[in-house]
Amino acid sequence: MTFNRHRWISYSLVGSLLAGGVGGTAAASSERSQHVQWSAQQKAEYLLNRLAYGPAPGDIDRVIQMGPEAYIAEQLHPETLAQPAELEQRLARLDSLKASPSELFTSFGPPARKAAKDDDAAIKQVQQNQNDVADQAREARLLQAIYSPAQLQEVMVDFWFNHFNVFIDKGPEGKLWTGAYERDAIRPYALGRFRDLLGATAKHPAMLFYLDNWQSSVASVDKNGNPRGGINENYAREVMELHTLGVDGGYTQKDVTELARILSGWTFVPKDLEAGVDPAFEFIDKKHDAGSKLFLGKTFAAGGGIDEGERALDMLAQSPATAHHLAYQLAQYFVDDQPPAHLVDRLAQRYLKTDGDIREVLATLFKSPEFLDPANAGKKFKTPFEYVVSSLRASGLPMVTNVRPLLNALRQNGEPLYACLTPDGYKNTEDAWLNPDAMIYRLNFANALGNGALPLWQSPPGADAQASNASNAAMPARMLPAANVIAPAPIKPLPPDPFVMEAALGNNFSLNTTEALADARPQLRAGLILGSPEFMRR
Numbered sequence: 001m002t003f004n005r006h007r008w009i010s011y012s013l014v015g016s017l018l019a020g021g022v023g024g025t026a027a028a029s030s031e032r033s034q035h036v037q038w039s040a041q042q043k044a045e046y047l048l049n050r051l052a053y054g055p056a057p058g059d060i061d062r063v064i065q066m067g068p069e070a071y072i073a074e075q076l077h078p079e080t081l082a083q084p085a086e087l088e089q090r091l092a093r094l095d096s097l098k099a100s101p102s103e104l105f106t107s108f109g110p111p112a113r114k115a116a117k118d119d120d121a122a123i124k125q126v127q128q129n130q131n132d133v134a135d136q137a138r139e140a141r142l143l144q145a146i147y148s149p150a151q152l153q154e155v156m157v158d159f160w161f162n163h164f165n166v167f168i169d170k171g172p173e174g175k176l177w178t179g180a181y182e183r184d185a186i187r188p189y190a191l192g193r194f195r196d197l198l199g200a201t202a203k204h205p206a207m208l209f210y211l212d213n214w215q216s217s218v219a220s221v222d223k224n225g226n227p228r229g230g231i232n233e234n235y236a237r238e239v240m241e242l243h244t245l246g247v248d249g250g251y252t253q254k255d256v257t258e259l260a261r262i263l264s265g266w267t268f269v270p271k272d273l274e275a276g277v278d279p280a281f282e283f284i285d286k287k288h289d290a291g292s293k294l295f296l297g298k299t300f301a302a303g304g305g306i307d308e309g310e311r312a313l314d315m316l317a318q319s320p321a322t323a324h325h326l327a328y329q330l331a332q333y334f335v336d337d338q339p340p341a342h343l344v345d346r347l348a349q350r351y352l353k354t355d356g357d358i359r360e361v362l363a364t365l366f367k368s369p370e371f372l373d374p375a376n377a378g379k380k381f382k383t384p385f386e387y388v389v390s391s392l393r394a395s396g397l398p399m400v401t402n403v404r405p406l407l408n409a410l411r412q413n414g415e416p417l418y419a420c421l422t423p424d425g426y427k428n429t430e431d432a433w434l435n436p437d438a439m440i441y442r443l444n445f446a447n448a449l450g451n452g453a454l455p456l457w458q459s460p461p462g463a464d465a466q467a468s469n470a471s472n473a474a475m476p477a478r479m480l481p482a483a484n485v486i487a488p489a490p491i492k493p494l495p496p497d498p499f500v501m502e503a504a505l506g507n508n509f510s511l512n513t514t515e516a517l518a519d520a521r522p523q524l525r526a527g528l529i530l531g532s533p534e535f536m537r538r
Contacts, residue, residue: 450527
């Protein structure tokens with residue numbers, strides 16, 4: 001059996017997925033749906049594919065032993081789960097992630113570039129430092145998604161980041177603040193109250209900068225009579241269309257304009273950031289439109305201040321339209337691309353009864369017969385991020401020290417990390433990701449990882465030079481701007497053990513995949529597993 005035949009088998013297996021469906025997964029789902037209950041192993045595997053980024057070696061046995069209800073309860077309370085010491089050590093080395101927005105702005109942003117003046121080498125170093133801060137954010141996300149035992153927390157971080165998306169490549173501020181945005185505005189609230197999450201994202205400089213609300217102010221004229229300022233509607237529109245009510249949530253263009261007026265003066269001030277002001281959010285009264293407003297049928301009397309914005313966010317978070325919009329998106333992510341309407345309605349009611357408690361809504365979802373229907377197994381097609389992360393989790397390989405090959409794979413597969421340009425974030429539905437070109441990139445990644453061809457345990461090219469240059473840069477000594485610089489000696493690329501992978505995944509493969517694996521030499525089996533139709537789904 002040659003490598004070319006191995007690739008031919010991989011393409012044949014995935015061809016069935018492109019041609020009409022799911023290959024053997026549909027048959028397996030149909031078989032399970034004929035039973036009132038599925039086996040303990042099948043249920044454990046399903047939970048690990050929905051509440052987590054797929055099983056790692058030993059996970060299925062652990063869930064069986066503790067029971068599915070206990071596993072769900074554990075995942076709903078990530079604060080009870082200790083992080084692996086190796087993961088904590090790796091994250092601790094990413095020093096820029098410890099910095100506040102003002103520290104990042106001063107040390108690596110426009111002030112640093114200004115200090116460099118006309119020194120081309122210094123300006124180039126400032127730009128490199130900005131890229132390194134962004135790389136540290138990407139590395140932290142990948143490491144936590146792959147290795148954290150609090151898998152539902154990681155899943156919800158990804159879910160909410162896409163819901164409240166910001167674009168990392170919008171200027172130096174995007175590169176510097178995206179990691180801090182996830183750390184400060186997303187992670188602490190991923191399983192908390194939606195109103196707290198909404199408020200944290202609304203006030204973070206990354207969101208204020210991305211959707212331009214930091215520039216939104218009441219129109220005025222300067223001392224020379226020239227107009228300045230003006231209301232910017234970008235954030236007001238997206239906070240209703242995407243973050244809360246939904247596109248059919250019953251608001252009008254007039255409501256967009258009124259909300260933009262309400263949120264005028266919600267900003268950050270670059271000079272204050274440079275002076276070390278934190279938190280970065282500021283309300284500037286003189287930039288606020290203090291006139292009377294009518295928003296969603298409610299009157300806001302003239303003379304209000306920041307309280308107007310807080311009241312408006314309260315209204316949005318408490319709206320039945322928001323409850324339905326969020327319930328639909330959660331059911332779509334965890335159950336089916338077209339979720340049952342009665343499940344969405346039930347989740348929306350739970351949201352309203354618990355004042356938007358995300359943990360309570362998820363608990364209701366995970367107990368629902370719709371979620372626990374065996375026919376749903378394999379219905380969700382993995383996003384590129386889910387596919388790459390689940391591949392590393394299933395591999396059983398040592399913790400990677402170089403995430404750059406994984407970032408390259410995400411870029412090639414159309415989901416570069418933090419780089420969705422539009423505010424709606426990356427989709428999690430099959431129609432967004434299942435296409436022939438995407439499958440070619442996935443199979444290339446499966447072959448490379450399966451053959452041990454990815455340099456996952458080496459420092460990326462240029463890292464030593466980056467570290468040397470950074471040591472001479474004018475920046476806080478406690479920051480390490482060169483991402484992925486790891487102390488241990490590089491390890492030769494390792495192929496995953498296919499038999500460990502098969503056991504980790506519960507040996508749950510279709511007849512076609514099983515026959516292909518039986519016909520393959522051991523060194524080719526891992527790539528076939530990762531390239532199988534079953535592994536493409538969750």
